[in-house]
Amino acid sequence: MRRSISALVAVATLAALVAGLVTAGGAQTPNRHLETARKEGKVVWYTSLVLPSAERVAKLFETAYPDVKVEVHRTGSQRILQRVMQELQANIKNVDVVHTSDAGHYVLLKEKKLLAKYTPAGVDAFPAGFKDKDGYYYGLRATVNAITYNTKTVSAAEAPKTWKDLLDPKWKGKMVTAHPGYSGVIATHVLALVHLHGWDYFKQLAQNQLMLVQSANDPSTVVSSGERVVAVNGGEYSAYQLKKKGNPLEIVYPKEGVPLVVSPTAITSFAPHPSAARLFTDFTFTREVQQVMADSEGLYTGHPDVTYPADKPKLKDLKLLTVTPEELEKRNEELKKRFVEFFGA
Amino acid sequence: MDRALPVWILSALALVVLMALPLGWLGWLSVSGEHGATLAHYRDVFTDLALRKALWNTIVLAFWVGLVSVALGAPLAWLTARTDVPGRGLIRGLVLASFVTPPFLGAFAWVMLAGPNAGLIFTMPGLIFIVSIYTFPYVYIMVANTLALIASDLEEAAAILGAGRFAVARTVTLPMVLPALASGFILAVLQALALFGSPAILALPAGFHTVTTQIWSLFQFPPKVEQAAAFSIPLLLATALLLQLQKQLLGRRGYAAVGGKGGQRRTIPLGRWRWPALGACLAVMSCAIFMPYGVLAKAAFARAWAQPLTRDNLTLGNFTFTFFEYGATRAAIVNTLELGVMTACIGAAMVAVLSYVTNRKLVAGHQLIAFLALAPVVVPGVVLAVGLFIAYTRPPFVLYGTLWILFLAYLTKEMPVGYAQADATFRAIPADLEDAGRVLGAGRLRILREITAPLAKSGIIAAWCFIFIGVIRELSASILLFTPNTKVMSVVIFDLKEEGQFGAISVLGLVMLALTFATVALVQAVLGRDVLGARR
Numbered sequence: 046m047r048r049s050i051s052a053l054v055a056v057a058t059l060a061a062l063v064a065g066l067v068t069a070g071g072a073q074t075p076n077r078h079l080e081t082a083r084k085e086g087k088v089v090w091y092t093s094l095v096l097p098s099a100e101r102v103a104k105l106f107e108t109a110y111p112d113v114k115v116e117v118h119r120t121g122s123q124r125i126l127q128r129v130m131q132e133l134q135a136n137i138k139n140v141d142v143v144h145t146s147d148a149g150h151y152v153l154l155k156e157k158k159l160l161a162k163y164t165p166a167g168v169d170a171f172p173a174g175f176k177d178k179d180g181y182y183y184g185l186r187a188t189v190n191a192i193t194y195n196t197k198t199v200s201a202a203e204a205p206k207t208w209k210d211l212l213d214p215k216w217k218g219k220m221v222t223a224h225p226g227y228s229g230v231i232a233t234h235v236l237a238l239v240h241l242h243g244w245d246y247f248k249q250l251a252q253n254q255l256m257l258v259q260s261a262n263d264p265s266t267v268v269s270s271g272e273r274v275v276a277v278n279g280g281e282y283s284a285y286q287l288k289k290k291g292n293p294l295e296i297v298y299p300k301e302g303v304p305l306v307v308s309p310t311a312i313t314s315f316a317p318h319p320s321a322a323r324l325f326t327d328f329t330f331t332r333e334v335q336q337v338m339a340d341s342e343g344l345y346t347g348h349p350d351v352t353y354p355a356d357k358p359k360l361k362d363l364k365l366l367t368v369t370p371e372e373l374e375k376r377n378e379e380l381k382k383r384f385v386e387f388f389g390a
Numbered sequence: 391m392d393r394a395l396p397v398w399i400l401s402a403l404a405l406v407v408l409m410a411l412p413l414g415w416l417g418w419l420s421v422s423g424e425h426g427a428t429l430a431h432y433r434d435v436f437t438d439l440a441l442r443k444a445l446w447n448t449i450v451l452a453f454w455v456g457l458v459s460v461a462l463g464a465p466l467a468w469l470t471a472r473t474d475v476p477g478r479g480l481i482r483g484l485v486l487a488s489f490v491t492p493p494f495l496g497a498f499a500w501v502m503l504a505g506p507n508a509g510l511i512f513t514m515p516g517l518i519f520i521v522s523i524y525t526f527p528y529v530y531i532m533v534a535n536t537l538a539l540i541a542s543d544l545e546e547a548a549a550i551l552g553a554g555r556f557a558v559a560r561t562v563t564l565p566m567v568l569p570a571l572a573s574g575f576i577l578a579v580l581q582a583l584a585l586f587g588s589p590a591i592l593a594l595p596a597g598f599h600t601v602t603t604q605i606w607s608l609f610q611f612p613p614k615v616e617q618a619a620a621f622s623i624p625l626l627l628a629t630a631l632l633l634q635l636q637k638q639l640l641g642r643r644g645y646a647a648v649g650g651k652g653g654q655r656r657t658i659p660l661g662r663w664r665w666p667a668l669g670a671c672l673a674v675m676s677c678a679i680f681m682p683y684g685v686l687a688k689a690a691f692a693r694a695w696a697q698p699l700t701r702d703n704l705t706l707g708n709f710t711f712t713f714f715e716y717g718a719t720r721a722a723i724v725n726t727l728e729l730g731v732m733t734a735c736i737g738a739a740m741v742a743v744l745s746y747v748t749n750r751k752l753v754a755g756h757q758l759i760a761f762l763a764l765a766p767v768v769v770p771g772v773v774l775a776v777g778l779f780i781a782y783t784r785p786p787f788v789l790y791g792t793l794w795i796l797f798l799a800y801l802t803k804e805m806p807v808g809y810a811q812a813d814a815t816f817r818a819i820p821a822d823l824e825d826a827g828r829v830l831g832a833g834r835l836r837i838l839r840e841i842t843a844p845l846a847k848s849g850i851i852a853a854w855c856f857i858f859i860g861v862i863r864e865l866s867a868s869i870l871l872f873t874p875n876t877k878v879m880s881v882v883i884f885d886l887k888e889e890g891q892f893g894a895i896s897v898l899g900l901v902m903l904a905l906t907f908a909t910v911a912l913v914q915a916v917l918g919r920d921v922l923g924a925r926r
Contacts, residue, residue: 135783135784258890260889389598
């Protein structure tokens with residue numbers, strides 16, 4: 046009797062496994078949160094992942110779990126934090142999963158007890174830089190900040206090779222930067238370069254009269270349209286995508302090192318759809334989704350089994366500049382304030 | 391007076407919800423400290439170098455926009471109202487198009503037009519130019535409508551007395567249109583003061599703020615709402631002051647010489663200058679309409695908007711992305727339409743009742759009601775939004791996060807426009823007709839139903855349309871009041887702008903323009919005249 050039950054369980058498990066593999070195109074074992082998630086019906090995702098990529102992840106999830114919809118609200122990292130805090134002030138509990146590129150946010154949110162502890166399936170194998178020691182947030186994706194230039198107007202020989210090259214007056218009025226008051230990628234970038242060259246670097250850089258855009262995705266679009274010829278920062282993944290699409294763009298990884306940006310994700314402590322949030326979070330950390338991020342979005346991930354396009358440098362071959370989430374949180378105001386002081390807005 | 395009571399209760403309630411509560415909270419928060427009242431926020435705001443610079447930028451921007459608008463609007467008005475320049479109807483139509491084009495869409499289109507090397511646009515002069523091409527219609531309307539009312543006989547008299555053409559213009563025509571010119575200038579300045587979208591799109595990349603963008607950025611985390619409130623007050627005072635000035639200008643000079651429609655207006659032959667004049671008009675309009683609309687249409691259908699529109703570059707991908715892949719779009723369109731229809735219906739009903747009551751002097755103190763209905767005109771959208779945000783994110787009325795807070799903002803903002811239209815409607819319906827009905831023994835309600843309502847119908851429908859157009863393009867208040875579930879089209883466009891998604895913005899921009907022009911067409915059909923004020 047006992048044996049037959051365990052045999053039955055084994056068969057059932059196997060069947061479930063197979064079914065899971067089939068329904069999710071090999072992506073899923075049946076998730077323990079699936080039943081309750083179905084009842085909740087949807088998950089609300091505030092994300093700073095560039096819009097088309099975010100919608101793609103949402104679509105993949107909805108294909109794997111047709112009963113659970115994803116509501117994508119994409120804006121800049123800093124705007125997301127502003128939104129979450131403003132909503133809480135008015136006692137609105139809307140968001141389930143928060144994903145920004147400013148790791149400092151998670152220190153703040155954790156401190157304010159706004160995050161739920163949750164370890165997504167499979168993140169044990171991720172490197173230390175992708176994991177919160179207290180288990181509240183995990184790095185969903187990573188990118189580096191790089192310089193990009195327009196190959197129609199700038200030759201490889203003239204192109205800037207280092208961060209310091211950007212201080213050359215010959216670039217006056219020809220460069221573009223994104224904003225740390227909007228983008229977490231850029232906030233991280235600014236702090237890393239302050240470590241490297243001091244605030245003086247930005248003071249001098251501002252002398253070159255840069256165009257200011259908001260999102261870290263935008264500098265490379267500005268450069269590919271030719272509006273400016275050099276981008277002094279920006280998420281390398283969006284530049285990579287644009288380059289792949291045939292835009293006249295080249296990416297420079299300065300020798301001094303490139304600021305690494307690990308973008309965490311976490312579930313809120315007040316999530317109105319907690320199971321769907323867990324199901325979704327688990328899903329985004331599966332090898333399949335992480336591989337999609339690497340392939341079609343040009344991102345880096347913490348997943349050890351993910352492979353990268355051959356024309357992209359390996360993370361381990363780059364000299365990485367890292368900052369801690371704690372310092373990012375502590376110096377957040379200073380970063381914005383001084384940047385505005387130098388660049389004007 | 392029992393019949394006055396409901397009207398008064400309605401007006402008082404509306405006043406409290408729409409104006410007193412938000413502005414009261416705004417004023418209070420601007421002086422509230424941890425230990426009672428304080429002026430610390432004002433001190434913080436006005437000693438901060440960056441904020442002072444923003445204030446100065448706003449003054450420069452508004453003043454120059456006023457001047458440029460006069461320089462563009464006045465000659466165009468004169469040409470179309472008084473001369474035989476060819477294509478007058480076309481020019482009027484184009485001015486109207488520029489009038490209803492959401493300025494932030496124009497600014498956005500110009501970012502694409504000017505790029506590559508959009509350097510010229512991302513400067514103060516660039517900003518002034520682009521704001522002006524969508525603001526000059528205010529001057530145009532004031533001047534054109536005045537010129538249409540001034541009979542030519544005074545000018546002719548001067549000519550007979552030996553004055554040359556230039557002397558006539560300087561000593562006769564100009565003094566008569568001067569109040570209209572000045573008041574058009576002030577209207578343009580007011581527009582520029584309150585504008586959020588264009589400075590956000592053009593000034594921020596150039597590294598400078600205006601008051602409105604600064605107030606908006608004070609809401610970023612960690613929010614400094616008290617400072618935002620303190621910074622809003624000068625904008626509010628400036629607007630109130632300027633409007634008072636405008637009223638006095640129009641009031642004092644009056645249109646003593648404007649003799650209704652009686653006198654004859656002779657068209658001035660331009661001779662060989664006819665075609666160059668048309669060329670100049672079209673040059674202005676191509677900056678405001680042809681080129682921006684063209685680039686929006688191109689970007690909507692292009693894979694890479696900066697590249698030529700070849701067969702390879704042609705795509706419907708932007709449309710599929712906007713409508714089917716980007717989840718926020720459809721919700722935003724639904725929200726926008728819902729808010730537009732709701733605000734327009736309730737707003738039109740309110741202004742109809744209020745203007746009927748004030749025009750027929752049905753209750754004591756009707757002047758006060760008229761004043762209150764027009765009062766919101768002094769409140770810039772951003773300032774109103776700061777007030778509403780403060781008032782309705784705390785108990786007892788937590789409306790933040792619902793469409794209601796946007797509804798309140800829109801209703802308040804559009805009330806003056808709607809009221810002015812409804813007021814003009816009732817003014818044009820002589821009381822004699824109603825009196826005649828009365829003499830024949832009909833009750834007030836029957837008169838209302840059978841005489842007044844049919845006559846007022848088209849005017850009220852026009853008020854409905856004006857409110858609707860105002861709502862669907864609103865950005866400056868929405869940008870502080872939206873939440874992810876209550877996004878409207880303008881906010882989505884702004885979001886996409888921050889991310890550089892040009893194709894999707896263009897698609898949504900075209901949708902917004904289509905909605906606007908459909909509504910304009912409706913007004914024109916209903917009123918039998920164009921929206922700018924003169925009969926066709």
